[in-house]
Amino acid sequence: MSATVAASTQESSDRWEPVRELPPSAKLVAKELDRHEQLTQTQLADATLLSTRTVRQAVSRLEDVGAVESRVSFRDARKQLYTLTL
Template sequence: MSSSEAVTVDSTSDRWAPVRELPPSAKLVAKVLDYNDTLTQSQLAEETLLPPRTVRYALTRLEDEGVVDSRFSFSDARKRLYTLSL
């Protein structure tokens, strides 16, 4: 592995540093949001196969770390849309 490849790996791992110490459910939710731009809580529960309560907890932890942004859905104001901000 060349030194330029090592730098690339290091910069990628730094991106995930805020998530590294979080519970596995939060890591899974973050990874799913990384692959999908924006999802609702119910869509995250479907994608991760986690219970809605666990997804809520994971999103709270991710928001506390500042790695997830949320906003109200324009199509349904009762729902929030979540995006990864790493």
């Protein structure tokens, strides 16, 4: 393996370090947010097939470790948009 590939692999694995010890549901939500720029809780539930309660708990855990940020949706102020910060 070349030094560049090894460094890239190391950076990639370090990127996910904050979520390594989290439950599988939180990891799934993080991976889905990695695929999309931002999603609402309902969109995350639909994409992951998790309940909205489980998504809410997963997002809360991800926010606790600094892996996710939320902001109010401009389209609907009742909804939060979640973004992966890793």
